[in-house]
Amino acid sequence: MPTHGRNEVRTFLISNALFWLKEYHIDGLRVAAVASMLYLDYSRKPGEWIPNQYGGNENLEAIDFLRRFNELAHTVPGAIYRTFHHNNITFSLLYAFHENFVLPVSHDEVVHGKGSLLNKMPGDEWRQFANVRAFLAYMWAHPGKKLLFMGQEIGQREEWNCNTGVRWELLEFDYHRKLQTLMRELNRLYRASPALYQVDFHSTGFEWIDFHDWEASIIAFVRRAEDPSDFILFCCNFTPVPRQGYEFGVPEEGFYEEILNTDSELFGGSNMGNGGCVSSRPVPKHNRPYSIAVTLPPLSVLAFRKR
Numbered sequence: 001m002p003t004h005g006r007n008e009v010r011t012f013l014i015s016n017a018l019f020w021l022k023e024y025h026i027d028g029l030r031v032a033a034v035a036s037m038l039y040l041d042y043s044r045k046p047g048e049w050i051p052n053q054y055g056g057n058e059n060l061e062a063i064d065f066l067r068r069f070n071e072l073a074h075t076v077p078g079a080i081y082r083t084f085h086h087n088n089i090t091f092s093l094l095y096a097f098h099e100n101f102v103l104p105v106s107h108d109e110v111v112h113g114k115g116s117l118l119n120k121m122p123g124d125e126w127r128q129f130a131n132v133r134a135f136l137a138y139m140w141a142h143p144g145k146k147l148l149f150m151g152q153e154i155g156q157r158e159e160w161n162c163n164t165g166v167r168w169e170l171l172e173f174d175y176h177r178k179l180q181t182l183m184r185e186l187n188r189l190y191r192a193s194p195a196l197y198q199v200d201f202h203s204t205g206f207e208w209i210d211f212h213d214w215e216a217s218i219i220a221f222v223r224r225a226e227d228p229s230d231f232i233l234f235c236c237n238f239t240p241v242p243r244q245g246y247e248f249g250v251p252e253e254g255f256y257e258e259i260l261n262t263d264s265e266l267f268g269g270s271n272m273g274n275g276g277c278v279s280s281r282p283v284p285k286h287n288r289p290y291s292i293a294v295t296l297p298p299l300s301v302l303a304f305r306k307r
Contacts, residue, residue, distance in 0.1 A: 004037070005061035014069055021076040029073060037062040118155045127240055129155060129175050130269065130299035133182055133262040134238060137301035140186045141223060141234045143200045153183040178268035185267070189260060189303070194225035195232045209233065209248055210286050216241070218296065220248045220286075232259070233304040235294060242272060243296040249286030255279050256292055256304040263297030272297035278304070 003009055017029055036042045040049045041057045052060050121131035132155060140146060151158070151166045155176045158167065170176040190196050199205025209220035217238040224231045233256065235248060250256065257277050263269030278292045285291035294302065 003061070004059070004065040010065055010068070013065070014072055017069065017073060018076065021073060031066070031069075034066070037066070116157055116159050117149075117152045119157050123240065125175065126268075127299065129179060130240070130263070132179065133267055133269070134236065134299050134301050136183065137186060137260065137262045137303075138234075138236055140190055141196070141221075141232075141301065141303070143206050143223070145200065146190075148183075153180055155179045175268050178266065182262060182267040185260070193223075193232060193305075194227075195223045195230050198225045204228070207231075207251075209250075209288075216243065218243070218246065222251065231306070235296060235302045235304070237296040237298065237300050240298040242298050245293045246296050247283075247285050247291050247293050249284070249288030249291050250280050250306075251288060251290075252306060253280050253282070253290050255307045257307050258302060259305050260303035261297065261300065262302075263300040269300070270297060272300075274302075277307075 038059055039057050040059050052058055118128055118132055121128040150160050154170050156167050205224050207222040211219045220235045222231050222233050237243060255277055258274050261273045263272050265271040274295050278294055280290040280292050283291045
């Protein structure tokens, strides 16, 4: 690990960063393993680290370096700083069709004290599982191929440990077993729906309906197959507040069958939904000639296919 207090180290790292910003005009910089920089005792046993001058575990030199690094990076025109969480949800679609990628839940984010996917979620047990269900359904609906880290498909609370196995015994409990049922259904729906895999790397396979309701944290979009008449509408509610009669513009007139509802009791949810089908109305919405009014359960993702 470099000593961030040494001038030659600081100068090299900052010069390198500014080079990429100035010469290649990249939008921003990602610093990996920040926790190991900030804390002297990170992943170290007692006796393997020395406290700072105040007796704490903070790496004061690294903190000072990161502060200066940030200040200088933001003097370069074009380096981006995004503040709203809603934008974090939708940001990936800004570059989704300029490169081929998979959608992993990074191993770096579920080990070394950062917590499992389930334990990252706020609220009580019901909200935690609802958040995980919504997260995974959004990931399956998003353009790009899918990867999961071990144990996430059953809601394992412990971080992955290479010295043990996945805790399959958790399937004795409803929430864990029903999360696995959702994953089975997501995979079945994916295989059965060309709209979810045929056009992953071109903008013709994705169409925003609306992403502006940041106050309610609701987004909606369409995935299309190579045959553009084959499409699925996804409606996502990322808050624990149910929404009744929420209106979305739709591409065509007709009946829209609810083919996925992560709030279904089958998956551990509260079973709020739309009775299996909603009908479009000739009411313009979201720059489209027709719209549907749907019930959005809390912390849920719904999918609709036109009959």
